[in-house]
Amino acid sequence: MNEWVYEVDLPMGALVKRHLQLTTSWVTFNGKSMAVADIWSISIQVTRHFTNGIPTQTTYQVKLGDANGRDFKLNWSFGSLQKKATKELCEQAYRTLIDMLADQAGPRIxxxxxxxxxxxxxxxxxxxxxxxxxxxxxxxxxxxxxxxxxxxxxxxxxxxxxxxxxxxxxxxxxxxxxxxxxxxxxxxxxxxxxxxxxx
Missing domain, CATH: 2.30.29.30 (Pleckstrin-homology domain (PH domain)/Phosphotyrosine-binding domain (PTB))
Known part of the structure; x- marks a missing residue:
């Protein structure tokens, strides 16, 4: 049976792209990986930035930690001037990552x-x-x-x-x-x- 795989290129600002790949066994982001079995802590944050009351950017951050204290950080963002499809892509990737971690690492933690x-x-x-x-x-x-x-x-x-x-x-x-x-x-x-x- 083929393992579930989710892949997407995510923005970090207007020009930079970062590649996210998820399987039920691995999290890979921007060329670095952590095994799901090694994850013992999960921190999440969504920050919405404003200038003079006007929304300018949204940043997604997820920090994973293993039993030895090693951190693995994932973050991406989109600006308010970027397309609606970009916003939806970022939100979907965040939700997919959190849901996968909850399913695969959550019960053990x-x-x-x-x-x-x-x-x-x-x-x-x-x-x-x-x-x-x-x-x-x-x-x-x-x-x-x-x-x-x-x-x-x-x-x-x-x-x-x-x-x-x-x-x-x-x-x-x-x-x-x-x-x-x-x-x-x-x-x-x-x-x-x-x-x-x-x-």
Missing amino acids: IGWLVNQPMPFKLGPLEFSADGIDVSGLLSAKRAPWPSITRVAMEQGNYNVFYVNENGKEARFATMSLMLPNAVFLPEVVSGVRARVLAQ
């Missing part, structure tokens, strides 16, 4: 995170048997597992919600998708919560 010895950290959040802790500049706070209600995407970030001491649902913590493996936060919260409450 999520399983590793959920089953780590506790306490462990994911970005600014510390997971323990007692709940999720987040430290601020002036204080730290905890959301016990039974109080956590959901994780939802808002304005490009994930937010963890819980029932506070007044019995109302409130935002407990926010995590940027730029942080390693923040893209898997809903699955990690759900998995660790189920693991703790089952004990």
Whole structure:
């Protein structure tokens, strides 16, 4: 059976092109490759640039990391004056890359995170048997597992919600998708919560 292959030439500005090739086993970008089996962290970011309130450029960035701390960066962009087809090409490539990584590397990374010895950290959040802790500049706070209600995407970030001491649902913590493996936060919260409450 032939392996799935996705290939596309992506713009970096108006003149430069970068070649992206995806298979279920490899990510190749601009002549460099990383095996999907070696990927242990994923960070994503879409930045929209403005000048005097007018959109000028959109940049897509994905950073992959292996177990030895090696980073593999992919980025491309399109300007507001480029054709609509170019914008659609960039968005499709970004979505295809993220979907492939979620399918092929996601279950392994999520399983590793959920089953780590506790306490462990994911970005600014510390997971323990007692709940999720987040430290601020002036204080730290905890959301016990039974109080956590959901994780939802808002304005490009994930937010963890819980029932506070007044019995109302409130935002407990926010995590940027730029942080390693923040893209898997809903699955990690759900998995660790189920693991703790089952004990």
